[in-house]
Amino acid sequence: MIANNSQRIGVIDLGSNTARLVILNAIPGYAYRLEDEIREVVRLREGMTAAGLSDTAVARALFTLRLFKRFCDNYPVDLIIPTATSAVRDAANGPAFLQTVSQEIGLDLQVLDGEREAYYGTLGVLNEVQLGNGYVIDIGGGSAQVSKVRSNLYQEGRSVPLGALALTEQFVSSDPIEPADVQAIQQQIAQQLDTIPWLQKKQPKPHRHLVGLGGTIRNLASIEAARQSYPLNTLHGFVLSRSSVQKIVELLQRLPVSERQKISGLSRDRADIIFAGALVLAEVMDRLRVESLTISRNGLREGLFFEHFWQHLAYPVVASVRRFSVLNMARVYNYQKAHASHVRYLATRLFNQLAPLHGYDMAERELLDAAALLHDLGTVISYDDHHKHSQTLIINSGLAGFSPRETALVALLTRYHRKGRPTPDSFESLLSEEDLTILTRLAAILRLAEFLERGRNANVDDVTAVWDETTLRLTLIADEYPAVELWEAERNAASLMEIAFERALILESTAVPDIQFGH
């Protein structure tokens, strides 16, 4: 990313359970990346009474905010967006607390009402998931937000006091939890959800798209991911089924907190409050009649950030999540645009002409397109083995908008863009038998395109394909005789093309050769 053009943006989110500061490095509208993060379990809502926030909770919050402010000043951060949610919103002494923060620390916390909290959480989600029509659920410490999305636009949202910490504080007095406590929580959940018109009872028809965010939901997904030995490093796009939620609820109900802390995937500091949150999720899924929910990494903080990042748009949501996530990654890692674009162009030309042989469509072409733009990213680590590093970078960061299967395929395409016979590596559980054929064919096309652009000067202007039962003939149209490209493609890409398309490959050029390689 071009550093001297970028700005640092700090977003502070003082929640009921957790306070977070994220620092993002961004060129608005162009690219962004996470630069630093501090997370502290402040438990601002702990011990809250009719008089408001407790003195010790206020002291913890002040300490943490002072820390965040100092941290931002030291970096330095160009813009701080400081916010607070339900605990401050609900507390009788909230206004006094805000004044103290402003005077003593110099941070003017923006208190988000329930509707705004739902809105920003949804903005975060919509910049990561192409949702179309669906619902978003965010379970926080103090409240939970459910939002409705239509045509990829936030339509309406509601905040209800169903945060995991709030419910636990209010209703849990046993460990392991006893049936009476469980019933009390469930009663409260039912009562609160009944206040949302479109969640009052089971929906007439099942919905397909529900996206979940927030620490509670992420932790539930992370428990399931650990159980499955899920092969990706990020939970973005992870699908959590209603039946998995049920299994986790039953497990948590059986165990005392001390035992819960040993569950793989669950944060120790969430072991006490997660059960109540899981019950909320289960009930919302039942009322919406969804079989599964998709995990979003983004949430409130990212929504606040994107409002700034997409400030030139009428509605701060990226037009195409998938397209932008590929470009953002390419830009962050300083891709060589001219080279990558020409490889993409040649790969697309091959893909389109060979359609009668492979029978693939837009979906596969989009994977090829992404892999072509990202294939050389690994050079940021080192030239040696850069194809392996490209895979590592993609698996590590994830690709917003792409499913785990698609992310694995794009990563594997970059992995095999130079050499090697494509294999599913450690992603076998995400891929079908048919996917391995897709992988081999797209890798063959990408590799051929790469070596046709080995000279890095876009010498090969076009490639045309004709074939019969036994041979595939590719003709290069080039500015000057493509000696380098023919030689490199022949040596490095021909054999995989022959395997992928089960034909002998003939590579030639319309131009007359001026040199020969008598090898």
Added chain:
Amino acid sequence: MIANNSQRIGVIDLGSNTARLVILNAIPGYAYRLEDEIREVVRLREGMTAAGLSDTAVARALFTLRLFKRFCDNYPVDLIIPTATSAVRDAANGPAFLQTVSQEIGLDLQVLDGEREAYYGTLGVLNEVQLGNGYVIDIGGGSAQVSKVRSNLYQEGRSVPLGALALTEQFVSSDPIEPADVQAIQQQIAQQLDTIPWLQKKQPKPHRHLVGLGGTIRNLASIEAARQSYPLNTLHGFVLSRSSVQKIVELLQRLPVSERQKISGLSRDRADIIFAGALVLAEVMDRLRVESLTISRNGLREGLFFEHFWQHLAYPVVASVRRFSVLNMARVYNYQKAHASHVRYLATRLFNQLAPLHGYDMAERELLDAAALLHDLGTVISYDDHHKHSQTLIINSGLAGFSPRETALVALLTRYHRKGRPTPDSFESLLSEEDLTILTRLAAILRLAEFLERGRNANVDDVTAVWDETTLRLTLIADEYPAVELWEAERNAASLMEIAFERALILESTAVPDIQFGH
């Protein structure tokens, strides 16, 4: 690396077996990295007669050089350093070939005589290995060079016609090789080595330092590394014992070329010629009476490059290989100098004061120093898990001048600079029981230094340590009350310090606190 200040340098090396082009991105004297590489097996010496290079070999060489030139022009490369070695040097039609290359391709190949070839190979080595006094052996396709190094300076070198390809062409007519052919090769080796005064017979006393380079030697090492499941990704610093060489010689002698190609670690296109090269190495090791040789990644091409890179030095060899390799890596990956330097400073302060407790010396301090400068490198990949990425980067690139054990320790220190209980991960085979204690103690110091500089503004000016049998008291001297640093160090670094130094840790500041965290 600051891109707008750097230049691209292409080094071409037309050898008897292989032609290579490496493109390096460099800011002379400051930092460099490999940017691209093409390698082609040209076998220029194949079919050479009294009349000189064969027509087909010349055609292959011209094709390849034209490719390299076009490649450099397209990048573009700022400076090309084109060279040729023994095949062109020895061929009767060498001068005519050079003229053709100059006229048709525009490359003025510099033909290196045997002494210069030895010199540049040694320059490459001395920029990667702190050799002091020792020998360097480079076995190429056409010739082999042996050089003497005294006080880290090249003293003298000899080139003898003992290249792996030349010997194979001349003496091998059986497959698997028969005793008569082996004897003929050995006779030629003995005869040629006898022409070097300091290699005429076994040396009176054993030598300790022999460094090996070139494809043949790297392949021998790579066979042994594969056999050992060696855990590092680079052969830099790998130690190959005389007895391993012997075992490989015996294995190669038994197998026909077709079977040799299946040996793990051996390049297919070297399977035929490697045996002759292995015999050369074995005999040189015996005459020098060395038990092992250390592998260098650098060679002739890097020597030629360093002559340019260190152009401001009287003698183009880095003053301290270890120091520079750490700095080079930090610079290439754009380290945050102020932060890294302050972490290093605090870590060193702690290390020095705690010396009576740990008993370590310069050697361990150098590892801590390197890890402090490199600890955040992984942020180039992503902020999330950047400690893991730092380890990956170091293991992937290697650290010139550091042994495999030291490289693993530095990588592990960066891996554990934020969290986690240090373990040897996959590097167990390189580390002793004592090394794990070193790892834990140095990781504890590094982590503490990191969190004392969490504010990234060098607020903590100094730290002083006093202890008794049960407690270790650290006092921070800071510009302003170090609330952030105390809090972060307490939460994130204290427990590992307590484990490492078996004392309860008390962290305090000389300044009076202005805020409290009532957690």
